[in-house]
Amino acid sequence: MRKVGLAVVGVNNFAEFYLDKIAELESEEQIKLTAVVIHDQVNNADKVRELRHKGIAVYSSYESLLKDAKSCVDIIGLPVSIPTHAEMAIKGMNAGYNILLEKPPAPTVQEIDAIIKTEKETGRFCSIGFQFIHSHTIRKIKQFILEGKLGEIKEIAAKGFWPRFKSYYDRNDWAGKSIAMGQLVLDGPMHNAFAHYLNNMIFIASSEMNKSASLKRIRAELYRAHSYIEADDTSCMEIETVNGVSIYFYVTHAPEELRHPYMEIIGEKGRIKWNMENEKTVIELKNNEVIQFDNNNIDPYKEEFRVVARKQLGEIKNLYCTPENTRNFVVAINGAYDSAQKIKAVPQDLIEEFTNDDGEYQTVLPGIDKLIDRAFAERKLLSDLEIDWAVKTKWVNVENYPGFNPFN
Structure with missing residues (x-):
C-alpha cells in the first residue's frame, strides 16, 4: 500500500505533538513523515541530525518546502501560530499540496472564506484539526x-x-x-x-x-x-x-x-x-x-491524521472537519x-x-x-x-x- 507523505512545519510546541502522533501511526502503513520545516536549525541541530538520519527531508523555510517537496509530500501539517493560519494554508494549496490546519481555522470570517475559495479554485483540500x-x-x-x-x-x-x-x-x-x-x-x-x-x-x-x-x-x-x-x-x-x-x-x-x-x-x-x-x-x-x-x-488526535490519509488515498469522499x-x-x-x-x-x-x-x-x-x-x-x-x-x-x-x- 502506498503511504501518504506528510510534512510538518515546526518541531517545537504543538508541532512536536504532531510529530509524535505521526510516529505512532507509521506502523499502520498509511502515513509516513517525509519532511519537516525547521527555521532555526542551529538551536535545533540535534533534531535536524535525527530527522535526516531517518531519511526525512529538512527544509529551512516554508517556501523551500513548497517549492521542492512535491516528490515526497502529499499533505502539509500546519501546527503554526494562529495569525498565520489562513496565509500559510492558502499558500500551500496554491502550491499544489493538501493541508491539515490546526484549530482554530482563522481569526476572521474573511480569512476562512478565503481558505474556502482557495480550496475550490485549486481542487486541493484543507482539513481542520478540531480533533473531537x-x-x-x-x-x-x-x-x-x-x-x-x-x-x-x-x-x-x-x-x-x-x-x-x-x-x-x-x-x-x-x-x-x-x-x-x-x-x-x-x-x-x-x-x-x-x-x-x-x-x-x-x-x-x-x-x-x-x-x-x-x-x-x-x-x-x-x-x-x-x-x-x-x-x-x-x-x-x-x-x-x-x-x-x-x-x-x-x-x-x-x-x-x-x-x-x-x-x-x-x-x-x-x-x-x-x-x-x-x-x-x-x-x-x-x-x-x-x-x-x-x-x-x-x-x-490520531483520527485527524487517519482521516486525511484516507481522503488522500481516495478511500473516503468527505473529510470530517x-x-x-x-x-x-x-x-x-x-x-x-x-x-x-x-x-x-x-x-x-x-x-x-x-x-x-x-x-x-x-x-x-x-x-x-x-x-x-x-x-x-x-x-x-x-x-x-x-x-x-x-x-x-x-x-x-x-x-x-x-x-x-x-x-x-
Missing part, C-alpha cells in the same frame, strides 16, 4: 440525534475550568494577545484552548452529519482576570441557531480548581451528558433507558466580539495572583467556579446573575455574516 469532530463519542452522539432518538434538540451547554499560568502566556509572541504580528489573534479561551467544545456544540446542533448549524444571533461577555495579558480569559456566550437550538458556553482560565469540559444536550426525549475525560457519555432517556459509552480507546463546516465556529467567535464590544478587566482587588506550589505564577478569580456553575445551571450569562463586575451586552444578528472588523 473526529472522535468516536461526538460522532456517535450526533448519529444518535440524527436518528431521532433524542427528539428535537432544545439546548446544548458546555463549561470548562482550565487554569493557565504565566508560562503558558510566555510560550510564544501571540499567546494572550488580541493582535500580534500585525494580525488579529483573538487568543481567548473560546477561540483557542476551549475552541473544540464550542465547535462540538455547533456541529451537534446541525441536522446534517457533515455540517454545522447556521447561527442566528449571539450574546457574549469577555472578561480578563490575568493582569499581564490583553485577551480575555473568562468568557460566556449564548447562541441561537437558525434551526432554533440554544447554545450556552462558559469557560475560564482563572478558576479555583481545574475541571475538564462538560457538555449537556437537552432534547424532547431526554438528555446527553458528555465529559471530556475519556469522553464518557451518558444518555438518559425519559423512558428510563440509560445508554453509556466512552471513546473505545480511539484517540481522536473542513473550512466550510467550521465557518460557523468562526462566525460565533466574531459575533462574540461584536456583542461584547470590548474585553472587560475584572477589578484587580478581586483577583489573586501568586506563585503556586509548582513554581507557576497563577491567577485566580475567587468565586468564579460557583458563578459559572450557577450560570450553567440557570442557562444565563454572568451579567444576568447581577455580579458587580459583570457587564450586560446586546444580542447581535449573525445571519449571513459578511465579515469581522473590530476597528470600525
Whole structure:
C-alpha cells in the first residue's frame, strides 16, 4: 500500500505533538513523515541530525518546502501560530499540496472564506484539526440525534475550568494577545484552548452529519482576570441557531480548581451528558433507558491524521472537519466580539495572583467556579446573575455574516 507523505512545519510546541502522533501511526502503513520545516536549525541541530538520519527531508523555510517537496509530500501539517493560519494554508494549496490546519481555522470570517475559495479554485483540500469532530463519542452522539432518538434538540451547554499560568502566556509572541504580528489573534479561551467544545456544540446542533448549524444571533461577555495579558480569559456566550437550538458556553482560565469540559444536550426525549475525560457519555432517556459509552480507546488526535490519509488515498469522499463546516465556529467567535464590544478587566482587588506550589505564577478569580456553575445551571450569562463586575451586552444578528472588523 502506498503511504501518504506528510510534512510538518515546526518541531517545537504543538508541532512536536504532531510529530509524535505521526510516529505512532507509521506502523499502520498509511502515513509516513517525509519532511519537516525547521527555521532555526542551529538551536535545533540535534533534531535536524535525527530527522535526516531517518531519511526525512529538512527544509529551512516554508517556501523551500513548497517549492521542492512535491516528490515526497502529499499533505502539509500546519501546527503554526494562529495569525498565520489562513496565509500559510492558502499558500500551500496554491502550491499544489493538501493541508491539515490546526484549530482554530482563522481569526476572521474573511480569512476562512478565503481558505474556502482557495480550496475550490485549486481542487486541493484543507482539513481542520478540531480533533473531537473526529472522535468516536461526538460522532456517535450526533448519529444518535440524527436518528431521532433524542427528539428535537432544545439546548446544548458546555463549561470548562482550565487554569493557565504565566508560562503558558510566555510560550510564544501571540499567546494572550488580541493582535500580534500585525494580525488579529483573538487568543481567548473560546477561540483557542476551549475552541473544540464550542465547535462540538455547533456541529451537534446541525441536522446534517457533515455540517454545522447556521447561527442566528449571539450574546457574549469577555472578561480578563490575568493582569499581564490583553485577551480575555473568562468568557460566556449564548447562541441561537437558525434551526432554533440554544447554545450556552462558559469557560475560564482563572478558576479555583481545574475541571475538564462538560457538555449537556437537552432534547424532547431526554438528555446527553458528555465529559471530556475519556469522553464518557451518558444518555438518559425519559423512558428510563440509560445508554453509556466512552471513546473505545480511539484517540481522536490520531483520527485527524487517519482521516486525511484516507481522503488522500481516495478511500473516503468527505473529510470530517473542513473550512466550510467550521465557518460557523468562526462566525460565533466574531459575533462574540461584536456583542461584547470590548474585553472587560475584572477589578484587580478581586483577583489573586501568586506563585503556586509548582513554581507557576497563577491567577485566580475567587468565586468564579460557583458563578459559572450557577450560570450553567440557570442557562444565563454572568451579567444576568447581577455580579458587580459583570457587564450586560446586546444580542447581535449573525445571519449571513459578511465579515469581522473590530476597528470600525
